[in-house]
Amino acid sequence: xxxxxxxxxxxxxxxxxxxxxxxxxxxxxxNALEEANGDNEKAKEVLRKLGKDxxxxxxxxxxxxxxxxxxxxxxxxxxxxxxxxCETDFVAKGDDFKELAHEICLQITAMKPFFxxxxxxxxxxxxxxxxxxxxxxxxxGKPEEILNQIIEGKLAKYKKEVSLLSQEWVKDNTKTIxxxxxxxxxxxxxxxxxxxxxxxxx
Numbered sequence: 001x002x003x004x005x006x007x008x009x010x011x012x013x014x015x016x017x018x019x020x021x022x023x024x025x026x027x028x029x030x031n032a033l034e035e036a037n038g039d040n041e042k043a044k045e046v047l048r049k050l051g052k053d054x055x056x057x058x059x060x061x062x063x064x065x066x067x068x069x070x071x072x073x074x075x076x077x078x079x080x081x082x083x084x085x086c087e088t089d090f091v092a093k094g095d096d097f098k099e100l101a102h103e104i105c106l107q108i109t110a111m112k113p114f115f116x117x118x119x120x121x122x123x124x125x126x127x128x129x130x131x132x133x134x135x136x137x138x139x140x141g142k143p144e145e146i147l148n149q150i151i152e153g154k155l156a157k158y159k160k161e162v163s164l165l166s167q168e169w170v171k172d173n174t175k176t177i178x179x180x181x182x183x184x185x186x187x188x189x190x191x192x193x194x195x196x197x198x199x200x201x202x
Contacts, residue, residue: 014038022047022183048179050186063193065092071105077202080108083195091190100184100192106170107177108199113164116197121159129158164197 018029018040028047036042063085072079084101091097107113115121133151140147160166165178175183177194185192 014040018043018047022187028186047186048175048183061087061191063087063191065089066193066195067092067098067101069098069101069105071102071109073109078109079200080105080197081200082108082197085191085193085195086188087190091188094188096184096188097192100181103169103171103180104164104177104194104197107167108164108197110170111164111167112199112201113167113197114162115164116194117165118159118163121163126155126159129155165194 014033015026015029018033019026021040022029022044028050029043032043032046032050033040035046065088066083066085068081068083070079070081082101082104084097084104086092086097130151133154134147137147137150142150160168165176165181167177169175169177169180181192181194
């Protein structure tokens with residue numbers, strides 16, 4: 001009996017730890033840990049998938065509220081402004097939503113994205129990059145099929161680097177900004193849409 005009690009106590013501590021790390025509800029943390037057989041990192045992956053699934057389900061819901069958030073770096077030389085949308089004014093005024101907006105502004109300031117998503121990159125820019133990579137590898141002596149694979153790999157990397165939603169989060173490179181937003185969708189329970197951003201630098 002005592003052994004069972006200890007296991008339950010360990011589970012409670014694990015749930016608390018996962019809750020602190022992710023901000024997701026206690027019941028969801030418990031379910032994720034059960035699915036992951038008590039493995040904290042696997043439980044985070046379960047919650048990440050939950051956030052992605054929930055974001056997909058909620059993506060059709062209108063995000064008519066939200067905030068404009070700005071951040072200026074202490075050197076007063078660089079900053080960012082975003083329009084982040086949600087469904088209700090209640091969520092827009094909440095600390096979690098404001099925290100997400102702040103993290104996105106920090107990301108923009110630090111990582112200099114040019115586009116919101118990979119789909120927004122104009123085809124002429126992609127073609128221009130492709131030509132540059134071809135020119136760089138013109139004398140490599142590699143077969144054309146291999147060259148094309150390398151070039152497409154470089155293009156895929158370029159798209160991720162210049163697209164905000166595809167960028168690795170500066171505070172945790174195991175997740176992208178899209179993943180981060182999906183986690184907050186799971187945490188908050190509303191559709192969240194990053195509409196646009198601007199970066200300023202002197």
